[in-house]
Amino acid sequence: MDTGYRKSMLDKKVSRRDFLKGAGALIAVTAAASPALLSGCFGVPGKTSSPPTTISQLPGVIYSPDVLRANRIPPGQTETGTWPLEGQGNAAAIDTTGWTFSITGEVSAPLTLSYSEFMALPSEKVFSDIHCVTTWTRLNNLWDGFGSKTVTGLVTLKPDAKFVIIHADNGFTSNLSLADFLQPDVIFTYQHDGTPLPAEHGGPMRLVVPQKYFWKSAKWVTGIEFSAVDKPGFWETRGYNNNADPWKSERFG
Numbered sequence: 131m132d133t134g135y136r137k138s139m140l141d142k143k144v145s146r147r148d149f150l151k152g153a154g155a156l157i158a159v160t161a162a163a164s165p166a167l168l169s170g171c172f173g174v175p176g177k178t179s180s181p182p183t184t185i186s187q188l189p190g191v192i193y194s195p196d197v198l199r200a201n202r203i204p205p206g207q208t209e210t211g212t213w214p215l216e217g218q219g220n221a222a223a224i225d226t227t228g229w230t231f232s233i234t235g236e237v238s239a240p241l242t243l244s245y246s247e248f249m250a251l252p253s254e255k256v257f258s259d260i261h262c263v264t265t266w267t268r269l270n271n272l273w274d275g276f277g278s279k280t281v282t283g284l285v286t287l288k289p290d291a292k293f294v295i296i297h298a299d300n301g302f303t304s305n306l307s308l309a310d311f312l313q314p315d316v317i318f319t320y321q322h323d324g325t326p327l328p329a330e331h332g333g334p335m336r337l338v339v340p341q342k343y344f345w346k347s348a349k350w351v352t353g354i355e356f357s358a359v360d361k362p363g364f365w366e367t368r369g370y371n372n373n374a375d376p377w378k379s380e381r382f383g
């Protein structure tokens with residue numbers, strides 16, 4: 131990782147040590163609440179873990195609603211403890227020095243942020259599961275980053291902004307309704323389980339949309355476009371479902 135990235139990590143108000151303390155507390159809480167939930171972290175293939183009947187939520191962490199379900203494995207999915215690489219794209223590390231994030235489309239004034247400006251936004255933590263259309267599900271992911279509402283709050287939306295097109299490196303896009311994009315667990319993330327997001331998983335910055343199949347979660351984001359009309363994205367125009375709800379098995383078409 132380049133020094134600019136390192137420096138901004140060190141500059142962050144929440145130090146890595148504080149963060150890890152928090153992550154440790156989270157695991158302690160979930161372990162105390164349910165050994166079954168923790169065992170999910172170690173990925174027993176084919177095993178479906180049940181969450182605790184009550185989950186103690188750490189203050190300051192946003193819990194994706196799906197982690198509170200009695201059964202956290204959607205139809206046709208199998209739990210994995212690994213984090214497989216999926217999709218297409220260049221996994222070469224992106225230098226944060228020239229990184230920009232643009233907000234365009236149906237906004238009163240378009241905006242472009244540098245990496246340090248983006249990293250200076252108020253940060254959030256999200257705890258969520260991942261559901262990939264290729265049928266793996268990875269439970270218990272802790273994301274550090276910036277909420278979609280925080281980013282949207284930087285601009286004034288025009289009334290006809292109804293959809294969000296996520297733009298990423300190499301012209302990749304994914305699309306969401308504005309309502310789905312503004313869910314409280316949607317996060318632009320630079321850190322996973324307390325470790326900087328690896329380049330191959332979308333570092334330095336990716337989107338995570340926990341309540342959709344993972345193809346909506348664009349890696350290597352470069353900006354968002356608010357739109358009056360829906361614009362099906364890279365995978366959505368290659369046979370994948372536009373809505374992508376894993377609980378309804380909205381995989382194709």
Ligand SMILES: Nc1nc2c(c(=O)[nH]1)N[C@H]1C(S)=C(S)[C@@H](COP(=O)(O)O)O[C@H]1N2
Nearest residue numbers: 214215216217218298302331345347348349
């Ligand atoms: N920029 C970009 N983002 C992308 C993709 C892609 O091809 N390019 N593929 C998507 C798909 S299909 C999946 S399943 C997830 C995979 O993320 P992972 O490699 O971190 O598991 O990224 C999504 N985001």
Ligand SMILES: [Mo]
Nearest residue numbers: 216217263345
């Ligand atoms: Mo995927």
